[in-house]
Amino acid sequence: MNSLNRRSLLLAGLGVASVGTLAACSGGSSNTPTLLSPSGSAVARAEKKRRATGTERKVTLTAAPVTLDLGGVKARTWAYGGQAPGKEIRISAGDTLVAELSNQLPDRTPTSVHWHGLALRSDMDGVPMVTQRDIRAGSTFTYRFIAADPGTHWFHPHSGLQLDRGLYAPLIVEDPKEPLSYDDEWVIVLDDWLDGVTGTPDEALAELRQGMADHGSAGTGSTPGHDMSGHGMGDTDMDGMSASPSASSSGDGDDMSMRFMLMGATSDLLGGDAGDVKYPYHLINGKVPADPDVYTGKPGRRVRMRFINAGGDTAYRVALGGHRMTVTHTDGYPVEHRQTDALLIGMGERYDVLVTLGDGVFPLVALAEGKDATGLALVRTGSGSAPSATVRPKELNGTVTTASALKAAEDVRLPSRKADVVHRVELTGGMEKYDWAVNGRRFDMANPDAAPFLVEEGQRVRLDFVNTTEMWHPMHLHGHTFQLGGSGARKDTTIVLPKKTVSVVFDADNPGQWMLHCHNVYHGEVGMMALVAYRA
Helix, strand or coil: CCHHHHHHHHHCCCCEEECCCCCCCCCCCCCCCEEECCCCHHHHHHHHHCCCCCCEEEEEEEEEEEEEECCCCEEEEEEECCECCCCCEEEECCCEEEEEEEECCCCCCCECCEEECCCCCHHHCCCECCCECCECCCCEEEEEEECCCCEEEEEECCCCCHHHCECCEEEEEECCCCCCCCCEEEEEEEEEECECCCECHHHHHHHHHCCCCCCCCCCCCCCCCCCCECCCCCCCCCCCEEECCCCCCCCCCCCCCCCCECCCCEECCCCEECCCECCCEEEECCECCCCCEEEECCCCCEEEEEEEECCCCCCEEEEECCCCEEEEEECCEEEEEEEECEEEECCCCEEEEEEECCCCEEEEEEEECCCCEEEEEEEECCCCCCCCCCEEEHHHHCEEECHHHCEECHHHCCCCCCCCEEEEEEEECCCCCCCCEECCECCCCCCCCCCCEEECCCCEEEEEEEECCCECEEEEECCCCEEECCCECEECEEEECCCCEEEEEEECCCCCEEEEEECCHHHHHHCCEEEEEEEC
């Protein structure tokens, strides 16, 4: 029986699926194990244990072609409900989300929806060939699950490169016992954009797959030190703001024959090479800097800002001119509060901050880290003229907080416990051959359970992300949150710098089959993915 048919049987709910070689597993057995089905009885039992309110929130999502106005820039793309970001879904913790997706994409293109950051039932996780069948063009599929844990989350396809089009939207799960005190909220979605402007993500990947053998090599920068302030931002003027030459340039020394491959983008914060792809625009809430999104408020009001990086290949350094931010959450989980001037946010990561607004007009700037380009939004609380579209507030040069500096709030910190199983997750590959992989094995979606990382329900699991490459990788685990080290932040996505190791721990409390992958959409698509699977 071929792997496709075997996986189809699994998805039909016939109990367990056999797997073959375990080369990617540490401590693997020579015997062929059986895996829990994503739709098996253990998954149903786990769902029944979740805190549920009994309230259902029904939504309809339509994935379809659309021409978007990004702010004077027209882009033919795909989006949910004719807008990007898509319409926010907001529910309370414990509510059941019932989301019907209608696939109206062209050219018989299948799709899916992954609910990024949620510990939900495995068969609703939205990964074709792992947890469900493709949603064929012209058909519908209904996702139904309890959203038990509050936090700032989002959703997007887990099908090819569709994330790097306009198919994404915020998912906010509110805490009915919210401990924070604030007056208002602002959800801020960051994105790097090329679709319908310079080409398509598929065309970009086709160029990247050719590798760098014929194009030379990108600079790798220097290893970051301990000082997190001041990273090549240049000088600021007396008002603490400077103007960049271009808000949409993308690195130095680019070969004009390359439409998409980015050369020479480096960042100390990211340990060297900052990205693979040229993007003509960087958006905040779907708008280019020339026509920015505007938040209107009042001086003295305390605002909770929820940041989501929906980008495909770009980390953003984010700051609000004239203000400091208090970090309260990352990836939906509370942290010990920490004041900062700026945040570094990798693809897939989310951060919540509190800001007390001043009086005037202030730029919220998302610097495309290492790419010499920016996204812009405005905060308006009083009179004043809008700053230049290329403004760079001095806060970008101040204290820059990353997840490694944060500690989990005491009430969500994992209790100390020895790991029952340790898996080495070696990140391999490079730009020369564009052969990104995990443990030297490029993931095969036609045979997804060929070499899983095995866990058992109830185990404490440690993952050692060992980055052997010359580039940083934002590693994302589905269906769980892990803790950075012994008392670090609880997250589902973490930056792993080049030639560095990051160890995380999680409790195996959500049975099923779960993807573990780089959230650089191009790295993941060519193979930097793996399966974390529960033994039956």
